[in-house]
Amino acid sequence: MSEFTSTAHVALAGETPSGKAEVIRSAADVSQLVNNSTQARSNARIVIGIALGGVFLDAYDLGALAFGIKDVAREFNLTPAGTGMVASAITFGAIVGAAIGGYLTDKIGRYRVFMADMLFFVFAALACAFAPNEYVLAAARFVMGMGVGIDLPVAMAFLAEFSKLKGRGNKAASIAMWCPTWYAAISVSYLLVLLLYTVLPESHTDWLWRLILGFGAVPALVIIAIRSRYMSESPVWAANQGDLQGAAAILRQSYGINAHVAADAELTPVKPVRRASWRNYGALLQGIYLKRTVLSTIISTVSPFAYNAVAFGLPVIISSFLAQSMLTTILISLALNLLFAFTGGLLAVRLVPRFGAWKMTVLGYCFQLVALLGLALTGRPEDTQQAAFAIAMLALFLLGQGFGPGAHTMTYASLSYPTSLRGVGVGFNQTVVRASSTLSLFLFPVLAATLDTGVFWVIALAPVIGLAALLLWRWEPSGYDVDAEDFAR
Secondary structure, X not given: OOHHHOOOOOOOOOOOOEEEEEEEOOHHHHHHHHHHOOOOOHHHHHHHHHHHHHHHHHHHHHHOOOOOHHHHHHHOOOOHHHHHHHHHHHHHHHHHHHXXXXXXXXXXXXXXXXXXXXXXXXXXXXXXXXXXXXXXHHHHHHHHHXXXXXXXXXXHHHHHHOOEOOOOOEHHHHHHOHHHHHHHXXXXXXXXXXXXXXXXXXXXXXXXXXXXXXXXXXXXXXXXXXXXXXOOOOHHHHHHOOOHHHHHHHHHHHHOEEEEEOHHHHHOOOOOOOOOOOOHHHHOOOOOHHHHHHHHHHHHHHHHHHHHHHHHHHHHXXXXXXXXXXXXXXXXXXXXXXHHHHHHHHHHHHHHHHHOXXXXXXXXXXXXXXXXXXXXXXXXXXXXXXXXXXXXXXXXXXHHHHHOHHHHHHHHHHHOOOHHHHHHHHHHHHHHHHHHHHHHHHHHHHHHHHHHHHHHHHXXXXXXXXXXXXXXXXXXXXXXXXXXXXXXX
């Protein structure tokens, strides 16, 4: 096997290999070098940053319609059911995309899938911006959702497979970075709304939602433009496919590790650790992976149900329940996301190497339960004091989401499975997440119209179920070398 036979993509820019020569004979050696290397890894950080750019797009596109949904309903004269159709179309697409994307991520590699799904974002964003009716808008949002669904499995694989195992900035912390990135994207959408709201003439405010949705094409084009220079295939995935030469080249370029394939390793054909197959979805429900899958599935079902109902409904809650103006609604929503959800996400990144994902998720659910019960008991605020209390409860919910289930549902989904199963593992998880999100996005307008603030009693069931699952299964993925399970079979 020579370096010229490698099919793994290696970035054009990268590190200069330094230190002693590291000899690799197997995929296990590559995994150990990624997990334990203390050498320069700036290009690996760039890869992580680009992967987080994909997460940014996911969040931006999912949340961009939150402020514009009322304008869409008014422009197209939508019924509540029609509004739910437009709002949930993106998550229906994400359900399909996650199942396909998980398989493709393991089958053809992280790099190829990541680059392909960026095209979904570009074309779908532009189609949304120029949609002539609700059906075209819903179809474009469905295609955009397919991009979102495909992107999450590959983004999580990059975050897990370009990070070390323990210490500050470990795999769990890198994956948790998806959470503040998500909230940063939501905040950017709020800032964009605020900017457009202040500069657009009152006669053209109906352009607002179109411009917000269309803007999603911009970061996707930036990522496409810089992909070849800085993005590499996952070295662990390449090694698992039997491509040790490709893995060594990526280690040299992305990590600055002076890695070379041992001469005697060339004498024996390297077999893939586990071949990608649709049957691997079944492996998630067998052996040691069954309990992990059940746990991650439960928390990934209830967490997005609660979060989407609150986050997507946040502008509605503030403007309708608290009777605020559009400008005040934007400012309060932006402040809550930046000060509490985003800050909570940063706390998750900082603290998970020390405390672990299990403890932080349990505490986050406790915060959410208190917040939702407070909102349910308060009902519709009747004075300034009650309004301030309701906003404080929203802030508490978002803080708990940020450092708890918001960050670590993906930790459980990504680090419960080794490299050979990570794509299908996250893909299956995201299919569940998107199904739950679709249900919450569709039901929230209907439940809010029927139950008013009583809807918070329903939402409060989510953290209760999540807490019960975590107390039943005390699985801690942070700091555990799950990739080693590929080599112990």
